[in-house]
Amino acid sequence: MSSKIEEALATGFRINPLNRAAAPSPRNLSGPLSAEISAALASSPGGEVRVQSVDVNVPLLEKNDILAERNRGYFLGRGLLALNIVSSPGSGKTTLLERTLDEFGLEERCAVLVGDLETDNDGRRLNRPHAAVAQITTGTVCHLDAAMIARAAEEIDLDGVRVLFIENVGNLVCPASFDLGEQVRVVLLSCTEGEDKPLKYPPIFKSANLVLLTKTDIAEALGFDRALAVENIRRIAPQAQVIEVSSRNGEGVPAWYEFLRARLPRRR
Amino acid sequence: MESALAIVSREAASHGAARVERVTLRVGAISGVEPEALRFAFEALSPGTVAEGAQLDIDLVPARAHCAECDKDFTIESGFLFECPVCRAFSGDVRSGRELDLARLEFSTPTTPDHVLQN
Numbered sequence: 518m519s520s521k522i523e524e525a526l527a528t529g530f531r532i533n534p535l536n537r538a539a540a541p542s543p544r545n546l547s548g549p550l551s552a553e554i555s556a557a558l559a560s561s562p563g564g565e566v567r568v569q570s571v572d573v574n575v576p577l578l579e580k581n582d583i584l585a586e587r588n589r590g591y592f593l594g595r596g597l598l599a600l601n602i603v604s605s606p607g608s609g610k611t612t613l614l615e616r617t618l619d620e621f622g623l624e625e626r627c628a629v630l631v632g633d634l635e636t637d638n639d640g641r642r643l644n645r646p647h648a649a650v651a652q653i654t655t656g657t658v659c660h661l662d663a664a665m666i667a668r669a670a671e672e673i674d675l676d677g678v679r680v681l682f683i684e685n686v687g688n689l690v691c692p693a694s695f696d697l698g699e700q701v702r703v704v705l706l707s708c709t710e711g712e713d714k715p716l717k718y719p720p721i722f723k724s725a726n727l728v729l730l731t732k733t734d735i736a737e738a739l740g741f742d743r744a745l746a747v748e749n750i751r752r753i754a755p756q757a758q759v760i761e762v763s764s765r766n767g768e769g770v771p772a773w774y775e776f777l778r779a780r781l782p783r784r785r
Numbered sequence: 786m787e788s789a790l791a792i793v794s795r796e797a798a799s800h801g802a803a804r805v806e807r808v809t810l811r812v813g814a815i816s817g818v819e820p821e822a823l824r825f826a827f828e829a830l831s832p833g834t835v836a837e838g839a840q841l842d843i844d845l846v847p848a849r850a851h852c853a854e855c856d857k858d859f860t861i862e863s864g865f866l867f868e869c870p871v872c873r874a875f876s877g878d879v880r881s882g883r884e885l886d887l888a889r890l891e892f893s894t895p896t897t898p899d900h901v902l903q904n
Contacts, residue, residue, distance in 0.1 A: 569892040719865030720817045756877030
């Protein structure tokens, strides 16, 4: 460090502008100098340091966002509807998809990419001769990302497929931040979870195009207040359509299929 | 934070900078990112990179939503209930607050004055 700077720091001087004080600057000119700059100052009598401030403005999830846009273009180009299905573990994603493949899947060709940390249990549950299914095991990763989807989409035959369901890892937090290139994001809230889930985990509900209130067949036994749950969803996610469904007794399932039909891209 | 540091390295290289003095991130109020967690990650991951020792600034962007009833934007003071302060309607039309960007970088390159080179 140069002796002048050391001297200034040692004296602990104060500056008290009496008039025409400079507006507070976002730059902290008096902060400690980095070791390299101090060394450069000390070694060069001219003491010149070139400082460059550059506006970068790059989104931090840039890489995922670019890959997601590429996926989206790819899916649209193939004329298929891609849905990202997210919820807590155990709220009925796989059960809903089983029924959907058995009914809607006979009407329109479907494919499924399903993510879990470990096991291919869900992939095996969803395995149907008429639908391509790939299991993505993420290891320790708590969400799917666009790169995983790009790789998995290459691994299954998408010829003639009109609807691609992407069953995300059961998690109500992280998947909210990762665009997979889907056209529609579906968030499930099951009656076993409590009416205030949307208030407790707002970001994921905020990002939903459709919220499915699932397991309505057992709502009464649980003392679950469906109207309150729907009210909470509407407060947090006014942009989302809400359908109450039971994959077991079929309530609301036709409305879910109608939702899918209405969003199918034009046949190529 | 790893992707932030990757972008920092890339930008530093493209500007021929040896060192990054300051990294400014722009973080929206509803981006789902905790500034304290970002600071922790920066301190944990920046050593050994071109950003080692740089100051991390975080510009917080308030969340704003648009009310369709009033045709006006309003600021969301806190939480995730986007209720118009005028007509009390709930809005899902978020106009800002989701940002998570690398906003600005400050590089410094010590330059050697001519008279030193002549010696």
